[in-house]
Amino acid sequence: MEKTHRATLFVEEAEILARDEFEGDQIILRVAAPRIALAARPGMFVHVRCDPALPMRRPISLMAVEPTDGWLTVLFKVLGHGTRRLAEKNVGDVLNIIGPMGVPFQVPPDRPRALLLGGGLGIPPMIFLARWLMQKGERVSHATNPSLNNRQQPIDSHEDSDRRELVSAALGQETPFQATAHEPLLLMGSEIPFPFDLCSSRIPVSLPDGVTAAMAPMEALGIPSRLASGRGYPGSFQGFVTELAELWLRTQPSSTYREIALYACGPEPMLRATANLARRYDLPCQVCLEEFMACGVGACAGCVVPVTTPTGVAMKRVCVDGPVFHARDVFL
Amino acid sequence: MTEKIAHYLGIDFCGMSLETPLVLLSGCAGFGEEYTRVTGFSNRDVGAVCLKGTTLEPRLGNPPHRVFETAAGMLNAIGLQNPGARYVVDEILPDLDFSETRYIANISGATVEEYAEVARIFDASPIDAIEINISCPNVKEGGMIFGNDPAMSARVVAACRGATEKPLITKLSPNQTDIAENARCCIEAGTDGLSVINTVAGMVIDSESGRPILGNNQGGLSGPAIKPVALLCVHRVYQVAKAHNVPIIGQGGVTCAADAIEFLIAGASIVGIGTGLFYDPLICPRINQGLIEYMDRKGVDNVRALTGTLRCNSPLTV
Ligand SMILES: Cc1cc2nc3c(=O)[nH]c(=O)nc-3n(C[C@H](O)[C@H](O)[C@H](O)COP(=O)(O)OP(=O)(O)OC[C@H]3O[C@@H](n4cnc5c(N)ncnc54)[C@H](O)[C@@H]3O)c2cc1C
Ligand SMILES: Cc1cc2nc3c(=O)[nH]c(=O)nc-3n(C[C@H](O)[C@H](O)[C@H](O)COP(=O)(O)O)c2cc1C
Ligand code: FES
Numbered sequence: 001m002e003k004t005h006r007a008t009l010f011v012e013e014a015e016i017l018a019r020d021e022f023e024g025d026q027i028i029l030r031v032a033a034p035r036i037a038l039a040a041r042p043g044m045f046v047h048v049r050c051d052p053a054l055p056m057r058r059p060i061s062l063m064a065v066e067p068t069d070g071w072l073t074v075l076f077k078v079l080g081h082g083t084r085r086l087a088e089k090n091v092g093d094v095l096n097i098i099g100p101m102g103v104p105f106q107v108p109p110d111r112p113r114a115l116l117l118g119g120g121l122g123i124p125p126m127i128f129l130a131r132w133l134m135q136k137g138e139r140v141s142h143a144t145n146p147s148l149n150n151r152q153q154p155i156d157s158h159e160d161s162d163r164r165e166l167v168s169a170a171l172g173q174e175t176p177f178q179a180t181a182h183e184p185l186l187l188m189g190s191e192i193p194f195p196f197d198l199c200s201s202r203i204p205v206s207l208p209d210g211v212t213a214a215m216a217p218m219e220a221l222g223i224p225s226r227l228a229s230g231r232g233y234p235g236s237f238q239g240f241v242t243e244l245a246e247l248w249l250r251t252q253p254s255s256t257y258r259e260i261a262l263y264a265c266g267p268e269p270m271l272r273a274t275a276n277l278a279r280r281y282d283l284p285c286q287v288c289l290e291e292f293m294a295c296g297v298g299a300c301a302g303c304v305v306p307v308t309t310p311t312g313v314a315m316k317r318v319c320v321d322g323p324v325f326h327a328r329d330v331f332l
Numbered sequence: 333m334t335e336k337i338a339h340y341l342g343i344d345f346c347g348m349s350l351e352t353p354l355v356l357l358s359g360c361a362g363f364g365e366e367y368t369r370v371t372g373f374s375n376r377d378v379g380a381v382c383l384k385g386t387t388l389e390p391r392l393g394n395p396p397h398r399v400f401e402t403a404a405g406m407l408n409a410i411g412l413q414n415p416g417a418r419y420v421v422d423e424i425l426p427d428l429d430f431s432e433t434r435y436i437a438n439i440s441g442a443t444v445e446e447y448a449e450v451a452r453i454f455d456a457s458p459i460d461a462i463e464i465n466i467s468c469p470n471v472k473e474g475g476m477i478f479g480n481d482p483a484m485s486a487r488v489v490a491a492c493r494g495a496t497e498k499p500l501i502t503k504l505s506p507n508q509t510d511i512a513e514n515a516r517c518c519i520e521a522g523t524d525g526l527s528v529i530n531t532v533a534g535m536v537i538d539s540e541s542g543r544p545i546l547g548n549n550q551g552g553l554s555g556p557a558i559k560p561v562a563l564l565c566v567h568r569v570y571q572v573a574k575a576h577n578v579p580i581i582g583q584g585g586v587t588c589a590a591d592a593i594e595f596l597i598a599g600a601s602i603v604g605i606g607t608g609l610f611y612d613p614l615i616c617p618r619i620n621q622g623l624i625e626y627m628d629r630k631g632v633d634n635v636r637a638l639t640g641t642l643r644c645n646s647p648l649t650v
Binding site: 049298 | 362
């Protein structure tokens with residue numbers, strides 16, 4: 001058998017390039033890990049050695065990657081021993097990380113409209129996916145636009161530094177998503193302060209008036225986003241992110257439902273509600289799951305979840321069979 | 333493998349010729365291919381790989397959570413999830429590259445007959461050896477129930493002995509009164525080697541919910557936390573096993589060359605790495621290198637010479 005799985009993960013001594021701390025013990029780290037950054041796809045994660053004094057690594061999702069400059073970012077919240085030690089690391093410190101682990105989100109080409117739901121610490125993979133969809137769209141336009149093709153942009157590499165200018169240029173146009181193959185809409189819910197700059201969105205989304213708060217870095221990329229919170233942040237939707245998603249779905253003509261796919265990451269109740277929504281609207285839905293992990297490479301069967309398969313229930317490993325699963329297979 | 337490594341580290345174990353005295357332990361290295369996902373990892377860095385515990389019928393294993401970090405170690409309760417012996421032999425073994433290392437099956441059963449049946453299935457396969465797991469703390473039937481009773485242990489070993497000519501290694505539990513007596517019974521029943529130790533039974537509790545964290549309520553402790561327990565067990569088993577020339581795979585919390593050397597000194601012929609891999613998948617070449625440096629420094633030319641060299645203090649009389 002051809003062993004295509006071999007040497008697909010990299011162990012990197014990743015220097016911390018930047019560290020930002022936010023309210024609610026949330027930290028964003030940017031680390032240098034060129035091999036992981038190059039191979040990473042949305043939904044994948046890294047297995048982080050938080051501290052030599054701890055016997056186990058901690059899985060953390062990728063939030064953004066910059067393959068040309070060779071870095072990636074993660075967002076985590078201090079919860080227990082591991083994340084507390086990780087929070088103590090400073091710029092210049094080196095983290096031993098393994099990745100990119102897991103199966104990424106699959107984006108069906110016949111579902112150009114992507115509804116992304118992120119809850120709390122499930123927001124990072126959604127940010128990665130939103131950016132990816134945006135850039136993927138651009139890759140398509142590069143391929144079909146001869147003047148852009150002259151730039152020798154390989155079809156399958158992602159963002160380069162002047163990519164952002166392109167996106168901003170697109171933002172100035174009437175219909176910013178004309179050129180993209182996929183239109184992401186990112187809806188995020190959190191009960192703790194968002195670790196991102198917020199802004200009042202100028203990208204129109206069919207949602208009730210007053211739901212205008214957006215994530216500034218997404219807005220800058222031309223990706224529409226909206227926030228939901230029970231905490232009543234200005235401009236946010238007061239309620240669950242799945243309720244916000246349903247409001248949006250109701251505004252869409254049902255004939256367009258077949259263009260829509262759902263993607264979600266967040267706490268289990270939110271994922272269940274998302275799976276439910278997907279079932280009611282008959283939408284394909286992928287969810288990104290968490291489970292305690294040891295090896296991260298599929299060797300210990302420590303991270304399994306029950307999954308429905310054609311032959312019955314199977315215990316699937318979140319680290320290599322996931323973390324992304326079809327919602328209908330994990331939430332009955 | 334350079335000639336120097338072969339010279340220092342090459343060793344015979346139960347009739348198998350191993351490139352290095354390191355073994356990847358059952359349950360920690362999947363079915364042999366999983367860790368090769370990691371760039372820089374190679375099965376060639378170890379003398380053998382023990383495959384995941386296998387039973388006659390497929391098993392789903394325990395409900396989540398199955399693993400949890402503890403002080404200097406971890407607790408696991410996988411519950412022997414595996415696709416069944418036939419599947420392993422028919423679908424998994426053909427994909428393993430036997431030029432890379434030796435592969436050892438790890439077998440379990442709910443009855444003595446099931447152990448023998450699984451041994452028979454592996455007997456008719458290219459597997460290099462069979463490790464009998466009579467010490468799994470995470471399954472209700474079989475496992476440790478056999479391992480805690482020397483007479484039952486011996487019955488399992490004898491039944492497997494009747495089922496295969498392949499090298500048989502019996503994996504002993506630390507969760508029993510007299511591990512050395514158990515070892516003696518297993519040797520008499522025909523085991524070729526001993527694996528010492530399996531995990532130490534334990535529990536983790538969530539004080540908020542008042543519930544055990546593991547789906548199986550209890551689990552097995554591994555990693556550096558159990559190393560002192562494991563060293564003493566190896567030392568005690570060696571006292572019995574050396575007279576019969578029955579070699580030991582010493583294991584429990586090895587994370588560096590010094591740990592490995594301690595196991596050799598205590599009486600192990602080769603050393604197992606399990607939980608250590610989770611922390612550092614590239615741990616084995618480092619340990620090999622550390623072993624060579626140690627032997628160079630001590631003027632020892634083969635790892636064999638370290639086994640059982642413990643020099644005990646004479647008991648103090650007051
Ligand atoms: C695929 C995946 C992606 C993740 N992405 C992120 C992320 O982007 N940002 C973030 O903040 N967190 C993320 N997590 C959760 C993160 O790994 C846990 O918060 C972390 O393991 C808890 O560790 P601790 O040191 O804070 O807690 P401790 O109490 O020290 O943890 C003890 C043990 O429990 C395990 N554990 C506890 N909670 C979780 C959990 N929710 N998931 C997995 N293991 C757990 C730990 O790994 C460790 O073995 C992700 C988890 C998975 C599986
Ligand atoms: C996740 C996990 C799964 C295990 N599964 C098995 C198994 O299937 N059969 C077995 O004989 N031992 C099993 N063990 C025990 C190990 O093989 C080893 O004996 C023990 O973990 C001690 O070594 P260590 O501290 O280096 O991990 C398992 C251990 C762990 C951590
Ligand atoms: S963490 Fe070991 S199989 Fe997933």
